[in-house]
Amino acid sequence: MGKLDRYFEDVARIRAEGVSTNGWVTVAREHDGDIEVDIRPGMLRRCDPDQVATEIRTALFAAVADHRRQYRQLRIDYFGSPLGVEPFTPFELEHGGMQEP
Template sequence: MGRLERYQDDVAAIHATGTSTYGWVTVTRAGDGELDVRIRPGMLRTLADTEIAAEIRSALLATLADHHHKYRQLRIDYFGSPVGVRAFTPPGHS
């Protein structure tokens, strides 16, 4: 297996985790792409609908940011530079 194939395999296997703004939700993306969403007990009866949605969204965005950071680091590790990797900007934060 060549260097490019190892790089592609490593990118595909990135394991990323993110926690919501107030810690109610944790999302983990496994190397196979599966998402595991953990909700802290009490969230559904404590928060309003919009707060629940915001917590889930912030956990997903934190997971994306972690994945992006690890992807960028792989580019540096394999190619010596993050060239080709755009900065991660969450939707609505342009």
């Protein structure tokens, strides 16, 4: 197995996790693409709908940032440079860098 094959296998194995701003929600993206969302007990009673949405959104952003960080590090480890992979910031979503569904 060549270096490039190992690189692609390592990229495919990335497991990313993010925690919301106030710690109510944890999002994990498994290497197979499955997404797990854990909500701490009590959040739905204590938070209004906008707060719930914000918690989920910030946890998702944190998971995307973690995935990008790991992917970027693999580029550095295998090729000596993160060329083409910049750190993720939510600014990208809000200003057209990525499209929201």
